[in-house]
Amino acid sequence: QKEVEQNSGPLSVPEGAIASLNCTYSDRGSQSFFWYRQYSGKSPELIMSIYSNGDKEDGRFTAQLNKASQYVSLLIRDSQPSDSATYLCAVMGRYSTLTFGKGTMLLVSP
């Protein structure tokens, strides 16, 4: 069974710090990886996608992928209180279905 593992947190960081969120996956054949942000009571919002090994940067967000280690991470620089949310790691499998981790709650304190 395909699994996506995340630390549930909460991960607490002060405003302005770097938040580091991690995710591991079990299906070695996976090729597409995503990070979604979900505020309480809301639906997930896609913030990053990554398909090849290495880093991908978009504004304050950097996604990192290491397929050999089956590891995906998300770095948030200059964290803001508005970044406080649950971050879901998702891995695309067969038929383009997504398998989600349980999410990591991030708390950014002013």
Add this chain to the structure above:
Amino acid sequence: GAVVSQHPSRVICKSGTSVKIECRSLDFQATTMFWYRQFPKKSLMLMATSNEGSKATYEQGVEKDKFLINHASLTLSTLTVTSAHPEDSSFYICSARDPDHNNEQFFGPGTRLTVL
């Protein structure tokens, strides 16, 4: 970016009634849409994959006769919860795959269903 809408956003119904939820892709054509359910403080659970013009593919443990899915056009999929019971109360979220954006999935705002 790709926009997906859902209607209604919130519904309260009596036990035994049926509820229909609509999911629309507003600015792209989605041959594939997905329906998820999320219980409080839990992760998203895929219920089914909805393909335009064909039968939906249900995940293991999801009753296809209880959760009817119709994907009659490239921009609309519907989920009908039939004979709803209190244990069906949940947050139902659809997503649509955008073929013009690397097949990335974009989520609708969700429908909160409460069955009394």
